[in-house]
Amino acid sequence: MQPSQYINLDKAKALVVDDNPQSLDILIGVLTSFGLRNITRKADGKEAQEELKYTAYDLVLLNGPLPEMDGYDLTRWLRREADEANRMTPVIIVTSHTRRSQVEKARDCGANFIVTKPISPAVMLERILWVARGDRMFIECDAYIGPDRRWRNLGPPVEFPDGRRRDDQSIELGEPEGANMSQDELDALIKPMKSIA
Amino acid sequence: MTQVKKSRMKPRLGQLMKQSGGMYVAEALKRADATMETLREPSLTGIDDYITALDALLVSGQDEAAVIEGLYARAGDIVSLSGAERNEAVQIAARSLCDLLDEAPGLTPSIVAGIKVYIASIKLLHRAPDNPDLQQPILQGLAAVLEKHRGENRPAAD
Numbered sequence: 001m002q003p004s005q006y007i008n009l010d011k012a013k014a015l016v017v018d019d020n021p022q023s024l025d026i027l028i029g030v031l032t033s034f035g036l037r038n039i040t041r042k043a044d045g046k047e048a049q050e051e052l053k054y055t056a057y058d059l060v061l062l063n064g065p066l067p068e069m070d071g072y073d074l075t076r077w078l079r080r081e082a083d084e085a086n087r088m089t090p091v092i093i094v095t096s097h098t099r100r101s102q103v104e105k106a107r108d109c110g111a112n113f114i115v116t117k118p119i120s121p122a123v124m125l126e127r128i129l130w131v132a133r134g135d136r137m138f139i140e141c142d143a144y145i146g147p148d149r150r151w152r153n154l155g156p157p158v159e160f161p162d163g164r165r166r167d168d169q170s171i172e173l174g175e176p177e178g179a180n181m182s183q184d185e186l187d188a189l190i191k192p193m194k195s196i197a
Numbered sequence: 198m199t200q201v202k203k204s205r206m207k208p209r210l211g212q213l214m215k216q217s218g219g220m221y222v223a224e225a226l227k228r229a230d231a232t233m234e235t236l237r238e239p240s241l242t243g244i245d246d247y248i249t250a251l252d253a254l255l256v257s258g259q260d261e262a263a264v265i266e267g268l269y270a271r272a273g274d275i276v277s278l279s280g281a282e283r284n285e286a287v288q289i290a291a292r293s294l295c296d297l298l299d300e301a302p303g304l305t306p307s308i309v310a311g312i313k314v315y316i317a318s319i320k321l322l323h324r325a326p327d328n329p330d331l332q333q334p335i336l337q338g339l340a341a342v343l344e345k346h347r348g349e350n351r352p353a354a355d
Contacts, residue, residue, distance in 0.1 A: 007220065010219060022243045034229065035220055035225065096291075099299050125225060138204045138206045
């Protein structure tokens, strides 16, 4: 994610579901700051499921634990039973804590990413950019439906905002130590040589 | 043999984001930070309320499972709002309390004592300035409490 990258979320439609009103306000505040205007907010999983039956969304953000139907079950339903318009919609789950008993369920539900709270704007925007890129295959088999879980981010290291690791060489070029090489010297460097063996 | 179908994901979000208009990433993050700042004080007040709720749940007299569920949910709520704090200590402490409650076999006297230590610690860390010298001993103490309970709950080796 480069600071000079341009994003336009004006026309995107998002569904945000969290049963904690303050946490929902934070999520929506951050998304609105990114330019997302068309946001539907819901406080429980069943209401969100009804919404997803009839409306197509470009992005879905769900809290992990939710009343009635949790975010993992809702994502699983979305991937397996929802209408074609929403089946591949990017889903980001945000959660404060994942119970030990739910780790496998979270892994297998078909979400694009699971992000731990408290949310950070930089992490959230980065995940949105990643899901928008659409460079993961969508996998459908008996045991799993969702984005390929073997996907890795092969881009610049995310922990360093300028994309450079601490031990990378400096990009600054110093003053030359000696005179430039002549053309003959350069040619000699790339000239095929006969083996002396 | 299980059949695996693979298809290319082409999210509409990606196409919409490339349209003209919008803003630079740097601008979006600046605006989001400003929004977070406006939500800071309400979030800190929210944490005050959740700490009060933790205390109230412990003496509520509800059945054990309901108390553990309630405490777990409130600790999770504190984690949700802890981005408003000036340091990560409250987040670490509240998440560790979630671990303790998730693994608790019931409200034994030892677990209740552990929960009380957690609540007292979160009170100390909440709204405190970012001072690692103050935070580290508290967090190390909480890690020891969690480790002690994990040791007690671990099945004995044959």
